[in-house]
Amino acid sequence: MQLPLDHVRRSFPGLEGDELLLDNAGGSQTLGAVIDGVVDYLRACNVQHGADYARSREAVRRVDLGKRAIASLFGDAPGPVILGPSTTQIVFNLAAALAPGLFVDGVAFAPHAPVDVAALGVDGYVFSLYKVYGPHLAACWLDPDFFAGLANINHDFLADAGAYRLEPGGVCYELVAACAAIPAYLDALGRRLDPTAGDPRARAWAAIAAHEAALSARLLDFLRACPRVCVVGETCPDRHVRVPTISFTVDGLHASEVPTLPGARGVGIRWGDFYARGLVDALGLRARGGVVRASLVHYNTEGEVDRLIAALAPVVA
Numbered sequence: 001m002q003l004p005l006d007h008v009r010r011s012f013p014g015l016e017g018d019e020l021l022l023d024n025a026g027g028s029q030t031l032g033a034v035i036d037g038v039v040d041y042l043r044a045c046n047v048q049h050g051a052d053y054a055r056s057r058e059a060v061r062r063v064d065l066g067k068r069a070i071a072s073l074f075g076d077a078p079g080p081v082i083l084g085p086s087t088t089q090i091v092f093n094l095a096a097a098l099a100p101g102l103f104v105d106g107v108a109f110a111p112h113a114p115v116d117v118a119a120l121g122v123d124g125y126v127f128s129l130y131k132v133y134g135p136h137l138a139a140c141w142l143d144p145d146f147f148a149g150l151a152n153i154n155h156d157f158l159a160d161a162g163a164y165r166l167e168p169g170g171v172c173y174e175l176v177a178a179c180a181a182i183p184a185y186l187d188a189l190g191r192r193l194d195p196t197a198g199d200p201r202a203r204a205w206a207a208i209a210a211h212e213a214a215l216s217a218r219l220l221d222f223l224r225a226c227p228r229v230c231v232v233g234e235t236c237p238d239r240h241v242r243v244p245t246i247s248f249t250v251d252g253l254h255a256s257e258v259p260t261l262p263g264a265r266g267v268g269i270r271w272g273d274f275y276a277r278g279l280v281d282a283l284g285l286r287a288r289g290g291v292v293r294a295s296l297v298h299y300n301t302e303g304e305v306d307r308l309i310a311a312l313a314p315v316v317a
Helices: 005-010 032-044 054-072 087-096 144-148 162-166 173-178 181-193 200-224 260-264 277-282 302-316
Strands: 081-084 124-128 138-142 229-232 245-250 270-272 291-295
Touching (some): 032 181, 054 081, 054 181, 081 087, 081 162, 087 124, 087 138, 181 200, 200 302, 260 302
Antiparallel strands (some): 081 138, 124 138, 229 245, 270 291
16 A cells, blocks of 8 residues: 555645755654644633533533544553653653553654554553654553552642643643544545555554655665665664664764755754663764764655755765
8 A cells, every 4th residue: 555645745734845854753743634723722712621611611522532532542442641741751750650560662663653552561651742743742551550559749639530640730732632633644544545444544554654664775775885884773674673763873974964964955864862872872872973863754755765865975975
């Protein structure tokens, strides 16, 4: 199943213009439908929740719809979904209420494939919605038994308030409501691929994975052919062993020197430790500035990879 790339790219307003955005692991572009959802919420029902008047009830309905949509991105397993401004903040919140348990940080994986927390058998799974085509918000699923052992870190009178007891200060209503557009986009993409077959979201993810593997192969083939380049991690594009976030170093160059020429040509890649300083230190790369990273997602094209390769070639030759 081939992705309808024209349709996909029209779904992301931030792709307009000539700049090539290959820093998606730090934050993907936002779906236009998510942006519209934020604006519409603020226009139509930016009121307090819990009142009897119609606009308050509508605000609650939209936020609940967004919460259910976010839960579906974890595979709809039983258990609360905790929301927060970032995965870092959610993990700090959990640490404040800590009970011992298995816990998975899925920020690098969630934009590329379906998450099924029940099949993983973990106590918790967290990822950034702003890296999965949504607004600046993060979500964490918790196993019900694990959640039951966590302390309340909100107001003391909210000890029985479900997920809210791990969301001090609450979350941004308009962002939560707008997240309903993320699974809706995936489902619509799957139906566009084949309106007659079974699970549309599974079809969408399968097509996304195949397309991203092809993008990875194109870039990895180039990098492997450059004698001065060392790819950090798997050099095989197989979607079962890697995602299209590709880090590398170039002999004789500080990492900061590599993105300069591509950046001047409107190609956006980055360098640094990307908050993986312990790993960068263990690999002995701190003095070299860490790694260079190009991170692709399904809305990128083979032509864009070719443009990146053309921009990198004079630097790494």
